[in-house]
Amino acid sequence: MSVSTMVATPSLQAVIFDMDGVLIDSEPLWQQGEYEVFREAGVPLTPQMCQQTMGLRVDHVVRYWQQRYPDIVLEPHATAQAILDRVAAQIMLEGVPMPGVVNTLQRLHAQGITIGLATSSPGQLVTTILQKLQIIDYFTLWHSAEHEPYGKPHPAVYLSAAERLGVAPQHCLAIEDSLNGLLAAKSAGMSLLAVPDHRCATDPRWVWADYRLDSLEAFDDTHPLWSHLATSRHP
Template sequence: MIKAVIFDMDGVIVDTEHYYMDVMRKYLDEVEADYTEELLISFVGSSDPIITRQLDEILQPKLSGKEFVKRVVEDSKKNPVPYKELKMPGLYETLTHFKSRGYKIGLASSSPRKNIETVLHDLEITTFFDTTSSGHEYQESKPNPEIYLDTLKKLDVQPEECLVIEDSELGIAAAKAAGIYVAAIRDQHYGMQQDHADIIIEGLPDSIDVISNLERSN
Protein backbone atom coordinates (compact mmCIF):
# COMPACT_ATOMS: atom_id res chain seq x y z
CA MET A 1 0.00 0.00 0.00
CA ILE A 2 1.36 3.41 -0.98
CA LYS A 3 1.48 5.79 1.98
CA ALA A 4 3.80 8.55 0.76
CA VAL A 5 4.94 10.49 -2.29
CA ILE A 6 8.37 12.12 -2.53
CA PHE A 7 8.94 14.84 -5.11
CA ASP A 8 12.20 16.00 -6.62
CA MET A 9 12.11 19.79 -7.14
CA ASP A 10 13.95 21.07 -10.23
CA GLY A 11 12.28 19.66 -13.32
CA VAL A 12 9.40 18.22 -11.28
CA ILE A 13 7.86 21.03 -9.22
CA VAL A 14 9.43 23.90 -11.18
CA ASP A 15 10.83 23.83 -14.71
CA THR A 16 14.04 25.51 -13.60
CA GLU A 17 16.47 23.24 -15.40
CA HIS A 18 15.86 24.93 -18.75
CA TYR A 19 16.13 28.35 -17.08
CA TYR A 20 19.37 27.47 -15.24
CA MET A 21 20.84 26.04 -18.44
CA ASP A 22 20.30 29.33 -20.28
CA VAL A 23 21.82 31.30 -17.39
CA MET A 24 24.84 29.00 -17.22
CA ARG A 25 25.33 29.20 -20.98
CA LYS A 26 25.23 33.01 -20.84
CA TYR A 27 27.91 33.23 -18.15
CA LEU A 28 30.16 30.61 -19.70
CA ASP A 29 30.04 32.51 -22.98
CA GLU A 30 30.94 35.74 -21.17
CA VAL A 31 34.16 34.20 -19.84
CA GLU A 32 34.80 32.49 -23.21
CA ALA A 33 34.80 29.03 -21.65
CA ASP A 34 35.30 25.99 -23.86
CA TYR A 35 32.30 23.82 -22.97
CA THR A 36 29.92 21.36 -24.59
CA GLU A 37 26.16 20.95 -24.40
CA GLU A 38 26.83 17.49 -22.96
CA LEU A 39 28.59 19.12 -20.01
CA LEU A 40 25.61 21.40 -19.38
CA ILE A 41 23.23 18.44 -19.54
CA SER A 42 25.38 16.59 -16.98
CA PHE A 43 24.63 19.40 -14.52
CA VAL A 44 20.92 18.47 -14.48
CA GLY A 45 20.06 16.87 -11.15
CA SER A 46 23.62 17.28 -9.90
CA SER A 47 24.76 19.06 -6.74
CA ASP A 48 26.69 22.33 -6.47
CA PRO A 49 29.97 20.70 -5.27
CA ILE A 50 30.00 18.32 -8.26
CA ILE A 51 29.14 21.11 -10.70
CA THR A 52 31.88 23.28 -9.18
CA ARG A 53 34.47 20.54 -9.73
CA GLN A 54 33.36 20.10 -13.34
CA LEU A 55 33.58 23.86 -13.90
CA ASP A 56 37.13 23.86 -12.51
CA GLU A 57 38.18 21.61 -15.37
CA ILE A 58 37.03 24.02 -18.09
CA LEU A 59 37.65 27.38 -16.40
CA GLN A 60 41.03 27.12 -14.69
CA PRO A 61 43.48 28.83 -14.59
CA LYS A 62 41.38 31.82 -15.71
CA LEU A 63 38.73 31.31 -13.04
CA SER A 64 37.84 28.71 -10.43
CA GLY A 65 34.53 26.89 -10.46
CA LYS A 66 33.80 28.30 -7.01
CA GLU A 67 34.37 31.88 -8.20
CA PHE A 68 32.18 31.28 -11.23
CA VAL A 69 29.31 29.88 -9.14
CA LYS A 70 29.64 32.82 -6.72
CA ARG A 71 29.31 35.24 -9.65
CA VAL A 72 26.17 33.47 -10.87
CA VAL A 73 24.67 33.43 -7.36
CA GLU A 74 25.34 37.15 -6.87
CA ASP A 75 23.62 37.92 -10.14
CA SER A 76 20.62 35.78 -9.19
CA LYS A 77 20.12 37.99 -6.13
CA LYS A 78 19.67 40.96 -8.45
CA ASN A 79 17.55 38.94 -10.87
CA PRO A 80 15.52 36.42 -8.84
CA VAL A 81 14.37 33.26 -10.55
CA PRO A 82 10.70 33.68 -11.61
CA TYR A 83 9.54 30.49 -9.91
CA LYS A 84 5.83 31.23 -10.32
CA GLU A 85 6.28 31.42 -14.08
CA LEU A 86 8.21 28.13 -14.03
CA LYS A 87 5.64 26.15 -12.01
CA MET A 88 4.98 22.75 -13.57
CA PRO A 89 1.47 22.21 -15.02
CA GLY A 90 -0.92 20.44 -12.66
CA LEU A 91 1.23 21.00 -9.56
CA TYR A 92 -1.49 22.37 -7.26
CA GLU A 93 -4.06 19.82 -8.40
CA THR A 94 -1.65 16.93 -7.85
CA LEU A 95 -0.54 18.09 -4.39
CA THR A 96 -4.14 18.76 -3.36
CA HIS A 97 -5.22 15.29 -4.51
CA PHE A 98 -2.49 13.52 -2.52
CA LYS A 99 -2.94 15.67 0.59
CA SER A 100 -6.73 15.28 0.64
CA ARG A 101 -6.37 11.50 0.53
CA GLY A 102 -3.97 11.34 3.45
CA TYR A 103 -0.71 10.59 1.66
CA LYS A 104 2.44 11.86 3.37
CA ILE A 105 4.33 14.21 1.07
CA GLY A 106 8.08 14.78 1.03
CA LEU A 107 10.60 16.64 -1.08
CA ALA A 108 14.15 15.47 -1.82
CA SER A 109 16.20 17.94 -3.86
CA SER A 110 19.89 18.40 -4.63
CA SER A 111 19.33 22.17 -4.32
CA PRO A 112 20.43 24.19 -1.26
CA ARG A 113 17.95 24.49 1.61
CA LYS A 114 17.47 28.21 0.91
CA ASN A 115 16.43 27.51 -2.70
CA ILE A 116 13.93 24.89 -1.55
CA GLU A 117 12.37 27.25 0.97
CA THR A 118 12.16 30.05 -1.62
CA VAL A 119 10.45 27.84 -4.19
CA LEU A 120 7.89 26.49 -1.72
CA HIS A 121 7.22 29.98 -0.36
CA ASP A 122 6.89 31.64 -3.78
CA LEU A 123 4.53 28.94 -5.03
CA GLU A 124 2.63 28.95 -1.72
CA ILE A 125 2.92 25.17 -1.31
CA THR A 126 4.98 24.90 1.91
CA THR A 127 2.07 23.48 3.93
CA PHE A 128 1.62 20.55 1.55
CA PHE A 129 4.95 19.02 2.59
CA ASP A 130 5.46 16.93 5.71
CA THR A 131 9.23 17.07 5.30
CA THR A 132 11.89 18.43 2.94
CA SER A 133 15.46 17.29 2.38
CA SER A 134 18.34 19.18 0.74
CA GLY A 135 21.24 17.36 -0.88
CA HIS A 136 23.57 19.85 0.81
CA GLU A 137 22.77 18.21 4.14
CA TYR A 138 24.28 14.83 3.21
CA GLN A 139 27.77 13.48 2.68
CA GLU A 140 26.93 12.11 -0.76
CA SER A 141 24.71 13.58 -3.46
CA LYS A 142 22.40 11.80 -5.89
CA PRO A 143 22.87 9.16 -7.33
CA ASN A 144 23.75 8.07 -3.78
CA PRO A 145 20.44 6.99 -2.16
CA GLU A 146 21.19 8.67 1.19
CA ILE A 147 18.79 11.60 0.66
CA TYR A 148 15.92 9.25 -0.21
CA LEU A 149 16.65 6.80 2.60
CA ASP A 150 16.64 9.65 5.11
CA THR A 151 13.43 11.14 3.67
CA LEU A 152 11.74 7.74 4.02
CA LYS A 153 12.83 7.72 7.66
CA LYS A 154 11.44 11.23 8.23
CA LEU A 155 8.12 10.17 6.71
CA ASP A 156 8.17 6.90 8.69
CA VAL A 157 7.45 4.72 5.65
CA GLN A 158 9.14 1.75 3.98
CA PRO A 159 10.50 1.95 0.40
CA GLU A 160 7.66 -0.23 -0.92
CA GLU A 161 5.13 2.18 0.61
CA CYS A 162 6.38 5.15 -1.39
CA LEU A 163 6.32 6.67 -4.88
CA VAL A 164 9.09 9.02 -6.05
CA ILE A 165 8.55 11.53 -8.84
CA GLU A 166 11.84 12.38 -10.54
CA ASP A 167 13.21 13.46 -13.90
CA SER A 168 17.01 13.28 -13.95
CA GLU A 169 19.18 10.21 -14.45
CA LEU A 170 20.97 10.85 -11.14
CA GLY A 171 17.72 11.28 -9.23
CA ILE A 172 16.17 8.17 -10.72
CA ALA A 173 19.28 6.16 -9.83
CA ALA A 174 19.21 7.47 -6.24
CA ALA A 175 15.56 6.57 -5.71
CA LYS A 176 15.94 3.12 -7.29
CA ALA A 177 19.00 2.44 -5.11
CA ALA A 178 16.78 3.24 -2.11
CA GLY A 179 14.33 0.58 -3.30
CA ILE A 180 11.52 2.97 -4.26
CA TYR A 181 9.14 2.84 -7.24
CA VAL A 182 9.98 5.75 -9.55
CA ALA A 183 7.78 7.70 -11.95
CA ALA A 184 9.89 9.94 -14.20
CA ILE A 185 8.45 13.00 -15.92
CA ARG A 186 9.40 12.63 -19.56
CA ASP A 187 12.40 14.77 -20.52
CA GLN A 188 11.54 17.01 -23.47
CA HIS A 189 14.81 18.94 -23.74
CA TYR A 190 18.05 17.17 -22.95
CA GLY A 191 17.93 13.54 -24.00
CA MET A 192 18.38 12.41 -20.40
CA GLN A 193 18.54 8.69 -19.74
CA GLN A 194 15.34 7.74 -17.92
CA ASP A 195 15.30 4.03 -18.76
CA HIS A 196 15.79 2.94 -15.15
CA ALA A 197 12.55 4.57 -13.98
CA ASP A 198 9.68 2.15 -13.38
CA ILE A 199 7.36 4.28 -15.50
CA ILE A 200 7.61 7.42 -17.65
CA ILE A 201 4.79 9.94 -17.24
CA GLU A 202 3.93 12.99 -19.33
CA GLY A 203 3.18 15.29 -16.39
CA LEU A 204 2.48 15.51 -12.66
CA PRO A 205 -1.26 14.65 -12.85
CA ASP A 206 -0.33 11.26 -14.35
CA SER A 207 1.23 10.31 -11.00
CA ILE A 208 -2.30 10.09 -9.57
CA ASP A 209 -3.08 7.23 -11.98
CA VAL A 210 0.28 5.62 -11.20
CA ILE A 211 -0.63 5.31 -7.52
CA SER A 212 -4.13 4.06 -8.36
CA ASN A 213 -2.63 1.33 -10.54
CA LEU A 214 -0.09 0.39 -7.87
CA GLU A 215 -2.87 0.11 -5.29
CA ARG A 216 -4.91 -2.14 -7.60
CA SER A 217 -1.94 -4.38 -8.36
CA ASN A 218 -1.36 -4.90 -4.64
Protein backbone atom coordinates in the same frame (compact mmCIF):
# COMPACT_ATOMS: atom_id res chain seq x y z
CA MET B 1 2.20 9.10 -22.84
CA SER B 2 1.77 6.85 -19.79
CA VAL B 3 4.07 3.86 -19.45
CA SER B 4 4.33 1.30 -16.65
CA THR B 5 7.17 -1.21 -16.39
CA MET B 6 6.53 -2.30 -12.80
CA VAL B 7 5.46 -5.90 -12.14
CA ALA B 8 4.18 -5.33 -8.61
CA THR B 9 3.86 -2.07 -6.71
CA PRO B 10 4.18 -2.15 -2.91
CA SER B 11 1.83 -0.14 -0.74
CA LEU B 12 2.99 3.46 -0.89
CA GLN B 13 2.88 5.61 2.23
CA ALA B 14 4.74 8.69 1.03
CA VAL B 15 5.43 10.58 -2.18
CA ILE B 16 8.79 12.36 -2.39
CA PHE B 17 9.11 14.96 -5.12
CA ASP B 18 12.23 16.23 -6.78
CA MET B 19 11.98 20.00 -7.20
CA ASP B 20 13.75 21.40 -10.28
CA GLY B 21 11.94 20.23 -13.40
CA VAL B 22 9.20 18.47 -11.42
CA LEU B 23 7.58 21.21 -9.34
CA ILE B 24 8.89 24.12 -11.39
CA ASP B 25 10.37 24.51 -14.86
CA SER B 26 13.68 25.76 -13.48
CA GLU B 27 16.05 23.54 -15.45
CA PRO B 28 16.36 26.13 -18.27
CA LEU B 29 17.10 28.79 -15.64
CA TRP B 30 19.81 26.62 -14.08
CA GLN B 31 21.36 25.96 -17.46
CA GLN B 32 21.27 29.63 -18.40
CA GLY B 33 22.79 30.68 -15.06
CA GLU B 34 25.51 28.05 -15.33
CA TYR B 35 26.23 28.96 -18.95
CA GLU B 36 26.59 32.66 -18.15
CA VAL B 37 28.70 32.28 -15.02
CA PHE B 38 31.07 29.69 -16.47
CA ARG B 39 31.47 31.59 -19.73
CA GLU B 40 32.33 34.73 -17.78
CA ALA B 41 34.98 32.70 -15.94
CA GLY B 42 36.44 31.49 -19.24
CA VAL B 43 34.98 27.98 -19.34
CA PRO B 44 33.89 27.41 -22.98
CA LEU B 45 30.51 25.85 -22.29
CA THR B 46 27.61 25.66 -24.69
CA PRO B 47 23.96 25.43 -23.59
CA GLN B 48 23.93 21.82 -24.77
CA MET B 49 26.93 20.95 -22.58
CA CYS B 50 25.05 22.19 -19.52
CA GLN B 51 22.64 19.27 -19.90
CA GLN B 52 25.43 16.93 -18.77
CA THR B 53 25.09 18.16 -15.19
CA MET B 54 21.29 18.19 -14.94
CA GLY B 55 20.19 17.11 -11.47
CA LEU B 56 23.60 17.56 -9.82
CA ARG B 57 24.20 19.68 -6.74
CA VAL B 58 25.53 23.11 -7.73
CA ASP B 59 28.91 22.60 -6.02
CA HIS B 60 29.24 19.31 -7.91
CA VAL B 61 28.51 21.16 -11.15
CA VAL B 62 31.40 23.53 -10.40
CA ARG B 63 33.66 20.58 -9.61
CA TYR B 64 32.55 18.76 -12.78
CA TRP B 65 33.67 21.58 -15.06
CA GLN B 66 36.78 22.40 -13.02
CA GLN B 67 37.97 18.82 -13.53
CA ARG B 68 37.40 19.09 -17.28
CA TYR B 69 39.08 22.51 -17.58
CA PRO B 70 41.83 22.37 -14.93
CA ASP B 71 43.74 25.30 -16.43
CA ILE B 72 40.87 27.65 -15.59
CA VAL B 73 40.78 28.63 -11.92
CA LEU B 74 37.29 28.58 -10.39
CA GLU B 75 36.67 29.60 -6.78
CA PRO B 76 34.16 26.88 -5.82
CA HIS B 77 32.00 28.73 -3.30
CA ALA B 78 31.88 32.04 -5.17
CA THR B 79 31.09 30.34 -8.49
CA ALA B 80 28.31 28.22 -6.98
CA GLN B 81 26.82 31.25 -5.20
CA ALA B 82 26.89 33.32 -8.39
CA ILE B 83 24.92 30.62 -10.22
CA LEU B 84 22.46 30.28 -7.34
CA ASP B 85 21.87 34.05 -7.17
CA ARG B 86 21.07 34.26 -10.88
CA VAL B 87 18.69 31.30 -10.76
CA ALA B 88 16.89 32.60 -7.67
CA ALA B 89 16.41 36.03 -9.23
CA GLN B 90 14.87 34.56 -12.37
CA ILE B 91 12.60 32.25 -10.40
CA MET B 92 11.21 35.20 -8.44
CA LEU B 93 10.48 36.94 -11.74
CA GLU B 94 8.94 34.12 -13.75
CA GLY B 95 8.60 30.94 -11.70
CA VAL B 96 5.32 29.02 -12.12
CA PRO B 97 4.34 25.43 -11.20
CA MET B 98 4.78 22.71 -13.77
CA PRO B 99 1.50 21.52 -15.34
CA GLY B 100 -0.45 19.21 -13.06
CA VAL B 101 1.63 19.89 -9.95
CA VAL B 102 -0.93 21.76 -7.88
CA ASN B 103 -3.74 19.30 -8.66
CA THR B 104 -1.46 16.37 -7.78
CA LEU B 105 -0.45 17.95 -4.47
CA GLN B 106 -4.06 18.77 -3.63
CA ARG B 107 -5.20 15.23 -4.30
CA LEU B 108 -2.35 13.61 -2.36
CA HIS B 109 -3.08 15.90 0.57
CA ALA B 110 -6.81 15.17 0.44
CA GLN B 111 -6.09 11.43 0.57
CA GLY B 112 -3.81 11.80 3.58
CA ILE B 113 -0.62 10.85 1.78
CA THR B 114 2.61 12.11 3.33
CA ILE B 115 4.44 14.46 0.94
CA GLY B 116 8.17 15.16 1.02
CA LEU B 117 10.81 16.82 -1.13
CA ALA B 118 14.34 15.61 -1.90
CA THR B 119 16.35 18.00 -4.03
CA SER B 120 19.87 18.80 -5.15
CA SER B 121 19.14 22.50 -4.76
CA PRO B 122 20.29 24.28 -1.58
CA GLY B 123 17.78 25.11 1.14
CA GLN B 124 17.90 28.81 0.28
CA LEU B 125 16.36 28.04 -3.10
CA VAL B 126 13.90 25.46 -1.78
CA THR B 127 12.05 27.94 0.41
CA THR B 128 12.17 30.57 -2.35
CA ILE B 129 10.51 28.21 -4.83
CA LEU B 130 7.91 26.67 -2.50
CA GLN B 131 6.80 30.09 -1.31
CA LYS B 132 6.81 31.54 -4.82
CA LEU B 133 4.60 28.68 -6.05
CA GLN B 134 2.41 28.91 -2.91
CA ILE B 135 2.69 25.15 -2.26
CA ILE B 136 4.87 25.11 0.86
CA ASP B 137 2.06 23.94 3.16
CA TYR B 138 1.63 20.64 1.29
CA PHE B 139 5.06 19.35 2.33
CA THR B 140 5.70 17.53 5.59
CA LEU B 141 9.41 18.15 5.06
CA TRP B 142 11.92 19.14 2.45
CA HIS B 143 15.50 17.90 2.45
CA SER B 144 18.43 19.24 0.45
CA ALA B 145 21.42 17.24 -0.72
CA GLU B 146 23.57 20.13 0.48
CA HIS B 147 23.32 18.44 3.89
CA GLU B 148 24.65 15.12 2.54
CA PRO B 149 28.24 14.07 1.80
CA TYR B 150 27.16 13.25 -1.76
CA GLY B 151 24.44 14.61 -4.02
CA LYS B 152 22.42 12.81 -6.64
CA PRO B 153 22.94 10.32 -8.28
CA HIS B 154 23.96 9.06 -4.82
CA PRO B 155 20.80 7.94 -2.95
CA ALA B 156 21.65 9.72 0.32
CA VAL B 157 19.17 12.58 -0.06
CA TYR B 158 16.31 10.15 -0.69
CA LEU B 159 17.31 7.81 2.12
CA SER B 160 17.52 10.71 4.58
CA ALA B 161 14.17 12.11 3.45
CA ALA B 162 12.50 8.72 3.94
CA GLU B 163 14.07 8.30 7.37
CA ARG B 164 12.90 11.73 8.48
CA LEU B 165 9.40 10.96 7.20
CA GLY B 166 9.43 7.69 9.13
CA VAL B 167 8.65 5.66 6.01
CA ALA B 168 10.73 2.75 4.69
CA PRO B 169 12.20 3.50 1.23
CA GLN B 170 10.31 0.62 -0.39
CA HIS B 171 7.07 2.32 0.64
CA CYS B 172 8.01 5.64 -0.96
CA LEU B 173 7.25 6.86 -4.46
CA ALA B 174 9.81 9.29 -5.91
CA ILE B 175 8.89 11.65 -8.74
CA GLU B 176 11.84 12.67 -10.91
CA ASP B 177 12.65 14.37 -14.21
CA SER B 178 16.42 13.82 -14.48
CA LEU B 179 18.55 10.74 -15.01
CA ASN B 180 20.69 11.57 -11.98
CA GLY B 181 17.49 11.70 -9.94
CA LEU B 182 16.32 8.41 -11.44
CA LEU B 183 19.56 6.72 -10.35
CA ALA B 184 19.33 8.22 -6.86
CA ALA B 185 15.74 7.14 -6.25
CA LYS B 186 16.14 3.63 -7.63
CA SER B 187 19.40 3.13 -5.69
CA ALA B 188 17.47 4.11 -2.55
CA GLY B 189 15.03 1.28 -3.25
CA MET B 190 12.05 3.47 -4.05
CA SER B 191 9.37 3.15 -6.69
CA LEU B 192 9.78 5.80 -9.34
CA LEU B 193 7.38 7.88 -11.39
CA ALA B 194 9.41 9.56 -14.12
CA VAL B 195 8.33 12.76 -15.83
CA PRO B 196 11.42 13.18 -18.03
CA ASP B 197 12.71 16.55 -19.06
CA HIS B 198 12.19 16.80 -22.81
CA ARG B 199 15.91 17.43 -23.33
CA CYS B 200 16.76 13.91 -22.16
CA ALA B 201 13.46 12.10 -22.74
CA THR B 202 14.84 9.76 -25.41
CA ASP B 203 17.60 8.34 -23.22
CA PRO B 204 17.18 4.54 -23.00
CA ARG B 205 17.91 4.54 -19.25
CA TRP B 206 14.37 5.75 -18.54
CA VAL B 207 13.34 2.11 -18.93
CA TRP B 208 14.45 1.71 -15.30
CA ALA B 209 11.53 3.89 -14.15
CA ASP B 210 8.53 2.00 -12.77
CA TYR B 211 6.10 4.47 -14.31
CA ARG B 212 6.53 7.25 -16.83
CA LEU B 213 4.38 10.22 -17.82
CA ASP B 214 4.91 13.12 -20.17
CA SER B 215 3.33 15.45 -17.59
CA LEU B 216 1.75 15.28 -14.14
CA GLU B 217 -1.41 16.48 -15.87
CA ALA B 218 -1.80 12.82 -16.91
CA PHE B 219 -1.60 11.65 -13.27
CA ASP B 220 -5.39 11.44 -13.10
CA ASP B 221 -8.00 9.06 -11.67
CA THR B 222 -7.22 6.40 -14.26
CA HIS B 223 -3.55 6.01 -13.33
CA PRO B 224 -2.87 2.70 -11.53
CA LEU B 225 -0.65 4.29 -8.89
CA TRP B 226 -3.62 5.94 -7.19
CA SER B 227 -4.94 2.53 -6.07
CA HIS B 228 -1.70 1.93 -4.18
CA LEU B 229 -1.59 5.42 -2.68
CA ALA B 230 -5.25 5.59 -1.70
CA THR B 231 -4.90 2.64 0.70
CA SER B 232 -1.59 3.55 2.27
CA ARG B 233 -2.39 6.43 4.61
CA HIS B 234 -0.60 6.81 7.92
CA PRO B 235 -2.73 6.08 11.00
